Amino acid sequence: MYKQSNISDYKKVLDKIQQKTLVYGDKTLMAEFRLGKGALLPKHKHPHEQTGYLVSGHIELTIDNVTHQVKPGDSWCIAGDVEHKAIAIADSVAIEVFSPVREDYLPEGR
Secondary structure (H helix, E strand, O other): OOOOOOHHHOEEEEOOEEEEEEEEOOOOEEEEEEEOOOOEEEEEOOOOEEEEEEEEEEEEEEEOOEEEEEOOOOEEEEOOOOOEEEEEEEEEEEEEEEEOOOHHHOOOOO
16 A cells, blocks of 8 residues: 555644544554643553654653653554553654554544
């Protein structure tokens, strides 16, 4: 599958957090997240393994009660069902891959 970039595909997830599904296949889904400074992604967990890369900005990422100061070029992998949360210290852009595919991130009418 090939998908060309489209700036209108962003949807609001939480206050100051936007998400866009970039591409997906049978086993993985890749998404872009834009977090405004001060955005809070509350502690949560899901069955999906989540691998991420910070493109720009600065986030404080807590995985299983261990906090990391994430800067551009840093990456992470969160196992399924592990609690995690994030705070955007600065406006940030992150790319994340989920496996299995997150059904809630699939485009409508796919």
